[in-house]
Amino acid sequence: MKNKALKTLSVMLPLLLLSAVAWADAATEEGGSNPYFYDDFLAWSLVALAGTVVVAALVALFYLLNVMVKVNQIRIYQEMGIEAYQEAVTEKGPSFWERMYKKWTDAVPVEKEQDVMLDHNYDGIKELDNSLPPWWVAMFYLSIGFAVVYMTYYHFTDAGMSSAEEYELEMEQAEKAVQAYLATQANLIDETNVTPLVDETALAAGQTIYNNNCAACHGMLGEGGVGPNMTDKYWIHGGDIKDIFATVKYGVPEKGMISWKAQLSAADMHKVSSYILTLQGTDPPNAKEPQGELYEPQADNGGSEAPATDTTATTATDEEALGMNK
Amino acid sequence: MAQVEQFKYDNAIVRKFAYATLVFGAVGILVGLLAALQLVFPALNFSTAETTYGRIRPLHTNAAIFAFVGNGIFMGVYYSLQRLLKTNMYSKFLNEFHFWGWQAIILSAAITLPLGLTSSHEYAELEWPIDIAIALVWVAFGVNMFGTILKRRENHLYVAIWFYIATWVTVTVLHIGNNLEIPVSMWKSYPVFAGVQDALIQWWYGHNAVAFFLTTPYLGLMYYFLPKAANRPVYSYKLSIIHFWALIFIYIWAGPHHLLYTSLPDWAQSLGTVFSIMLIAPSWGGMLNGLLTLRGAWDRVRQDPVLKFMVVAVTAYGMSTFEGPMLSIKSVNAISHFTDWTIGHVHIGTLGWNGFLTFGVLYWLIPQMFKTKLYSQKLANAHFWIGTLGILFYAIPLYWAGWTQSLMWKQFTPDGFLQYGNFLETVTQIVPMYALRALGGTLYVGGYFIMLYNIIKTIRAGSFQAYESAEAPARVATAGAHKGEYWHRWIERRPVQLLIGATIAILIGGMVEIFPMVMIGDQVPKIESVKPYTALELQGRDIYIREGCVGCHTQMVRPFRSETERYGPYSKSGEFIYDRPFLWGSKRTGPDLHRLGNKYPDSWHYNHMLDPESMSPGSIMPPYPWLIEDDLDNSLLPAKISVLRTLGTPYPEGYEEEAIADAQAQAEEIAASLRKDGIEGENLEGKEITALIAYLQRLGTDIKPKPQAGNE
Structure with missing residues (x-):
């Protein structure tokens, strides 16, 4: 009876595993991302959880079955008398696990070790x-088979x-997934339609991206460094949000400003460009001298709310700016 | 019946190696602790070249492996060999030569590594004069060991000695193979092989330094000291035989698992994977024979600190030899490689297996040799628990850090961007884990000093017997096979045949993997646009090597979306044909640099090397002010060019004479670009920084990056 239950279990388990793998495969396909399992961590966790629950249930069932068998046996022995019971007990050898343990370790017990003592x-x-422990040999053969x-x-x-x-394959699948995602997103932002963001969360996110x-290159406060000062009203490539967005997106590679479109999403470039505009007129310490052309924001684009308070830094000529700025 | 002969075991040499083990163990782990703390508090680099992480890390690994474990091996071998063979050592002169020679090598390593004299091959950093010294001393050790074996009184060689023999021959082969280099000067050389070939040979060496310096000799020690301490028979003689031969044969193949998903051809990577998997059983054979030998003695394990240390050591060995093969599976390696997971993994091996076995041996051996009892069992038990806790606090945070960082590297947003595009974010995230690791290291060091105290007290209380009397019957040389004996007994009587057998076993794997890579040209497809480094770039590259940049930065973009999006096109083997030595690295504490060229302006690099935090706030990279202060020394340039041409780099004839002028011209261009960005400074063109910038700007630019798809 016990063995039967075990056989059932041994058939059930592989089936269960197969279904789990199939499920995970399905999850991968839906996610459509890539062949590595860690991207479908959630799916796999669910599979593992479900698997554990099912195994636990099976164990519980098995246990229950066992108890019922025992109860039944007690009833039978009660009817047949103590002799039958004693006979059964003496007939009964070591348990399944004891036999398995013996078979797979094949160790001579410590008490009998003198029998196998070499000279x-x-x-x-x-x-x-x-x-050699048979389980170890089996493991060795398995690993050779694997190889x-x-x-x-x-x-x-x-x-x-x-x-x-x-x-x-990974790149292809990622491309598909990204395109599928972008198809669900309305109105992508680009340099033709961008307007400054004003809400504080977006600007805070912009600040993080900036930092x-x-x-x-541009300083923690936008004061400039290797790159130009962002806090004055002078811009080399234009001070309008659209210009800033384009500069961030495409870069000015010949002057050392890299293109960020491969590293920042449109939404992130939008946030950081908007944050840069808020630096206008903040007059940080150690500010780099102005470079480029004076840019006055137009009233309609609301580019810079900050009034032009800093008039001391307006002496730079274009010639100087070009000279200083590689 | 042979006549019983009187002789004396030489304990004096064992004591010397034991003291060296104790001293260098302390040095090795203290330097390691410094390195661990530098990752948490960059100020501990002290802005001094000699104490900066890139030079401290190889000092730590070399001290731990060759000074601490090395002396530990010799201590155990010199003690057990005499007793297992019933004879004294072959030559007192060779004893002394071996001991003092090895300590002199350690001393020269401790001087040259902080000076930045390094060949940059991991665990083989020492420059060529020291390599030759190592070969000499190692041969002296071999002669001494074989001389002892040949004059033995015991007919058969015990399993421990098989391991000693395999260790000796393999380390000889590995050491020579990985240090084939042509000197440029007393302290500079270039390896014979370049790029992917150099990488394969280095990791054939590197992996088997673990196998045949940290593993097989220690298995030999386990086979002697564990049954001695437990006073139990070895569990299975057959298991010893099978796991010994299987282990040494299979181990040698597994090196390429350090190069999974790199530019190494796929067939070699796959061999690395499958042989690593096949290593589980042979490795576990050693663990099983150790643990099962303790059957019937487990009650004593609870009380005896010696056995406790040994049990944890053998268990740690079993754990790391299971973990290693798992990390060799490509999909696991894709996550674990280049992260701190690997560091955690090796420290289970070194702190657990090597450290704890050494401690167990010391706690057993010192009272034996000093004819006394251990000063305090309590302190030894305290050491055990503090040390165990130290290992856990060391490894678990690093596993956590490795996973975290790897997942962050690979995380994309749905619109196809890296979630953590700034590499630094993934570093600052795990700094708390680095702090916990340093705490684990501190515990381990604390336990170590408790042991030092305990052992000094024991030594003070005991009386040392330099020469211990013993007696044994002479060996009857004619004693041959007796009926029904196990087949392996035959070779146990024949040390020379055993040596030859072991040599054949360990040569096969290396030959099958290395020969095709070196001999067959199309294993490394040529790329037309890849040109040799200019004179200045070469100088910059040698500075990069000197500063140990490779300790934190890889130059190997693997073929994953997460890497090509972050760094650029994945690395091709043809790009490295002039890289002597290869600089792929094994750990990314900082970002990969293979596609760094032209990414930032020259001035960015200048400022970044002077003060990394000015360009990357929160960076844990140490500053390198001396590169800006020190003048570039071009005097070796002609010799370097000439050596590289001999090795096959196609510099035109006569470039030696032009090299210095060429380097100066390029330096002036870089200095001009720095000045343009407002960097002041006298003689910028003559400083080391210009050479380094030249090299960094060249990196990965030989092949044109393809336009990237999918980023609109």
């Missing part, structure tokens, strides 16, 4: 002649992908 003696160290299958799969058949092919990416 070796190295500075008092003796050696026993225990067999043969792996090499065949990847190198002696066309089945496995090379690293380069895996990469192509992480721009501050290295």
Whole structure:
């Protein structure tokens, strides 16, 4: 009876695993991202959770079954008398687990170790002649089998992908996923339609982006450094939000300003461009001298709310600015 | 019946190695602790070249591996070899030569590594004169060991000695193979092989330094000291045989698992993966034979600190030899590689297996040799628990950090951008984990000093016997096979055959992997646009090597979307053909630099090297002010060009004479660009920084980046 239940269990478990894998595959396809499992961490966690629950349920069932069998046996022995019970007990050998343990370890017990003691003696160290543990041998053979299958799969058949092919596939799938996502997004922002953001969360996000990416060259406060000062009213490539957005997006590679379109999303470039505009007139310490042309915001685009309070830094000529700014 | 002979075991040499082990263990872990703290508090780099992380890290690894574990091996071998063979050592002169030679090598390493004299091959950083010294001393050790084996009184060699023999021959082969280099001067050389070939040979060495310096000799020690301390018979003689031969044969193949998803050809990567998987069973064979030998002695394990240390050591060995193969599976490696996970993994091995086994041996051996009892069992137990806690506090935060950082590197937003486009964000995120790791290291160091105290007290209380009397019957040389003996007994009587057998076993894997890579040209597809470094770039590259930049920065963009989006096109093997040595690195504490060229203006690099925080606020990179102060020394340039041409770099004939002028011309261009950006400073063109900038701006620019799709 016990063995039957075990057999059932041994059939059920692989089936369960198969279904779990199929489920995870389905999840991967839906997510459509890439072949690595960590991207579908949630899906796999769910599979693992479900698997655990099912296994726990099976164990509970198995236990219940066992109890019922025992109860039944007690009833039978009660009817048949103590002799039948004693007979059954003496017939009964070691339990399934004991037999399994014995079979897979094949160790001579400590009490009987003199039977397998070899005549070796190295500075008092003796050696026993225990067999190789069968589970260990099985593991070794399995790993060798794995090696043969792996090499065949990847190198002696066309089945496995090379690293380069895996990469192509990953890029293709990512491209599809991104396009699918973008299709659901309305009205993408670009340099033709951008307007300054004013709400505080967006500007705070813009500040974080600025600090992480721009501050290295333009200063933590926009005072300038390797790159020009962002707080004055002089701009080399235009001070309108649209111009700033375009400068961030495409960069000015010949002058060392890199293009950010591969690293920042349109929404992020929007936020950081808007944040840069808020730096106008903040007059930080150690500000770099003005460069480029004076730009006065137009009333209709609301580019710079800050009134022009700083009039001291308006002496730079275009010639100087060009000279200073590589 | 052979006549019983009287002789004396030489304990004096064992004591010397034991003291060296104790001293260099302290040095190794203290330097390690400094390195760990530098990652949390960059100020601890002290803005001085000699104490900066890039030079401290190799000092730590070399001290831990070759000074601490190395002396530990010799201590155990010199003690056990004499007793297992029932004879004294072959030559007192070689004992002394070996001991003092090894300590002199350690001393020269401790001087040259902080000076930045390095070949940059991990765990083989020492420059060529020291390499030759190592070879000499190692051969002396071999002669001494074999001389002892040949004059033995014991007919058969015990399993520990098989491991010692395999260790000796393999380390010889590895050391020579990975240090084939042509000297430029006394303290500068270039390796014979370049790029991907150099990488393969380095990791054939690097992986097997772990295998045959940190593992096989320690298995030998385990096979002697564990049954001695437990007073139990070894569990299975058959298991010893199978796991010994399987281990040494398979281990040597596994090196390429350090190069998964790099520019190494896929077939070699796959061999690295499958042989790593096949290593689980042979490695566990050692663990099983160790743990099962303790059957019937587990009650004593609870009380005896010696056995406690040994049990944790063997268990740590089993854990890390299971974890290693798992990390060699490509999809796991895609996450773990270049992160701190690897650092956590190796420290389970070194702190747990090597450290704890050494401690167990010391706690057993010192009272033996000093004819006394351990001063305090209580303190030894305290050491055990503090040390164990230290290992946990070391490894778990690093596993956490590795996972976290890797997931951050790979995280994309739905519109196709890297969630953490700024690499620094992924570093600052794990700095608290670095702090916890340093705490773990502190605990481990604390436990170590408790041991030092305990052992000094024991030594003071005991009386040392330099030469211990023993007796054994002479070996009957004719004693041959007896009926029904196990087949392996045959080779156990024949040390030379055993040596040859082991040599064949360890040569096969290396030959199958390395020969095709080196001999067959099309294994590294040529790229037309890849040109040799200019004179100044070469100088900059040697500064990069000297400063140990490779300790934190890789130059290997792997073929993953998350890497090509962050860094640029993935690295091709043809790009590295002039890279002597290769600088792919093994850990990204900072970003990959292979596509760094032209990414930032020259002035950015200048400011960044002077004060990294000025360009990257929150950066934990140390400052390098001396690069800006020190004049570039071009005197070796002609010799460098000439050596590189000999090795195959196609510099035109006569470029030696033009090299210095060429370097100066390029330096002037860079100085001009720096001045344009407002950087003042006298003689900018003559400073080391210009050479470094030249190199950094060249990196990865030989092939034109393809326009990237999918970023609109």
